[in-house]
Amino acid sequence: MSPPKKALAFLRWFCREDYLEEIEGDLTEVFKKHYQISPHKAKWKFAWSVIRYFRPEFIKSFRNSYQPDSYGMYKSYFKVALRNLWRYKGYSFINIFGLSIGIAAALLISLWVQYQLSFDDFHVNKQRIVMVMKKTFFNNVKGTQTGIMLPLYDELKGNYPEVKHITRLDWGNWHGLNVGEKKMGGSGHFADPDFLKMFTFPLVKGNVDNVLKEPYSIVLTESLAVALFGEEDPIGKMILVDNAHNVTVTGILKDVPTNSSISFQFLLPYELNVLTSEFVRKAKDQWQNNFLQNFVELNDGVSATTFSDRIEMIERNKSGDKKASTLFVHPMERWHLYSRFEDWVNTGGAIESVRMFAIIGLLVLAIACINFMNLSTARSEKRAREVAIRKTIGSQRKQLIVQFLGESLIVTFIAFIISLPIIHLSLPALAGVGFENVQVEWNNISILSITLAGVILTGLIAGCYPALLLSRFTPVRVLKGPVHGGKSADLPRKILVVTQFTFSITLIISTIIVFRQIQHAKDRPLGYTPDNLISIYLSPDLLKNYQPLKNDLLATGYVEAISRASSPMTDIYNDWDGFTWEGKDPNSNPIFSAILVDYDYDITSGIRLKQGRFFSPEFVTDSTALMINEAAMKVMGFETAVGNVVKYWDAPMTVIGVYENVVMDDPFQPVGPAVMMLSSSFRVQGFIRIKDNVDLRKALAAIKPVVERYNPSSAFDYRFTDEEFAKKFSQANQTGQLAGIFTVLSVLISCLGMFGLASFMAERRTKEISIRKVMGASHLQLWKMLSRDFVVLVIISCFIALPTGYYFMNNWLQRYEYRTDISWWVFLVTGASALAITLLTVSVQTIKATLMNPVKSLRSE
């Protein structure tokens, strides 16, 4: 019949001693009385009462009750650490500032890496979703593509029990969306009803079992719905798509997250595409017409590999073509990071950038840590006496190691705190280089704990070497007289400086070469003139009125020429095989990019003729004429191409001209063979060449009303070809700029460290310098003497970094077919600038040291 023990222990733990006896006594007495009525209730009541005492009046003051021994020691460590930081403000600044930049850089990169790794992570079924792809074999080249054939959908859906859900998906296009008088547009996909069942794009309104079923319906994302309908409820409202089809809104989706491989503003049923496009309808039984994507959610227990084996031969069996391509599936987890295929093998993709930047981030952090190590060990003699006295009083080495590790943890933690505002300030500035969707989520416990663990690890790594070194001093030697305890650390310190500069110089070389490669591709001859060239999409209305449009545009006086073709200047839409010519190897089946053009395409785009002439209305026979590029001429093996007959399947075509290779696709790859034909179909890309030396704004203002007159259903929308071309470099530019930023940071941090070391060296040699001065040494001699140590270190770093950089960058360049050479001047410039930066950094200190008045420093002895 005693009160609950735990409650009592708790009371004794927190309650003031002078109240405890009375309260315990009263509580026990009350408990015993209650116990006679109901033991169970009494216990609860006792515990509840105890809890009710847990209030300020009754809680004892813990502040005065600490165990003075161990805690006091830590307090002393802490105090000494702060005093040291405060006393040597310069060093502390270099340490902390360098570390905070290093930590900020590393954290920013880890945020970016985390964002890259989070792609498609939000799909609940991510482990089961796969994309159907195919392996092709053309021109003796093993290719891999995501475009597949239409009939596969019904085949997989009907005959493969492994398939839980399946959807077709087009590539996503811009579609006009009109609501009453409001004309808008957006990018959307055609998808099947299963799409929303397999992917985690949650519906806000509408039922997942009903949306996308009825062909004339549409599902909008929330933000598009607001843009179209404002506050009104969009469900059941009508939208006119592409000025042709009335569809009803049946569902509203949450906006697609930015870290999604599939992105869209709205979804239309794929059946609508089938109903409204003759091309698609005709493709229903074509097993070799590849123009859409298929996504499958597999049933539990079916692996991607087994399913790949199951579907491999479908195309061959269905089409009867024994050489046809084979099918396989690519699992969702690899879509974003491993998107590249070489020779049918999944070799990599974005993961390479992720790895590269992860390494750069670690390097920058390592450089900052090295600063900390070097400055701590260099200044070790300043702390030698403290160590000696602590040891004499009875400190053990273990305790001293704990003390110095603690100091480095304090410094790292301060640096971490300072890095937070740096991160917040730099995130918006980095938006242009791939950070626009990267966010700091400090409320995420796992991110926070990983970050803190990283910070602690950084502190321990940075602090372990100084801690071991500092704790080694023997008191007798230190206390007897002045020591140069730092001597033993000279070699390791030099090695660390060399490591630092090797990292930095390698980064500089890499960045220069990345930018040179981009510039190289930008500067390559394009084969046409992208400036002053705009392209417009020719809607059915514009196509119908093409001739009057052309005449009216030319009449504005701003337009040099106008033409149209099946594809824009910056992309290839058609790859055709089936060409034969005299002397062709019957076993090869080369593939040609095909562009269907109109008259004046040559003067509008500015392509350059090498042989023959361009299509002309004066020659009626030009309907069966062919233009080929230089690469095609090489493939066909013609000496003089003009006049040769090339057969396209059964139709003979005469080559009338050869034009210079035009860079349309990847600017880092060589231009493939291409042909041009005069044909009236598919020519929906309009090109307008604006005259040189006219005001672009005025020209556009003159063109706009003309185009809108013939195309009343939508607003004038145009693209500058040079801008479109520049977009091809956005990915490469981002990588280059990011690498550049972190290179600058690493150089900055290295120099900070060197600055600190130089000032320390100059300080240590004050007396030596003074005596040399008294003996007659000149400023120049002294400057040389003091700078030499550092210059030697940097030269050694150069000798390590230059071959390393060459090795890595040479490997990197192999990825590009069209690549720059690594010329010697890159190394020369890098080496020279590294030396220049070193001298500049060091000289601030050495010059100060040599200018000092020797009387002042020698007087003291």
Place this chain on the structure above:
Amino acid sequence: MTQHSLGEFEELVLLMVAALHDEGYGVTILENLEEKLNKKVNISAVHVALKRLEDKGFVKSRFGGITEDRGGRRKKFYVITALGKRMLDAQYELRTSIYKQIPKISFG
């Protein structure tokens, strides 16, 4: 008014301390209050009030004898101080004087 104020429950506890004169400790005060008020009171509430009264100087305390019931812990007896008594008198006077001002009303 004096500089210290008196809460309603505090006043009740103080009255009880005065009534039990030198025999009042936590449990007796609690039980008597429960009887008078006809409702359950938690012992911790009594202690809070007692500590506040002691801080304000309205009561003082002393340790008493050990009894078996309390597991060997001493009782702490409370007794009202002169200041406490004055406070009670003032409260009583105040209440009665206001009460007297109530006109004769009948709720019959």
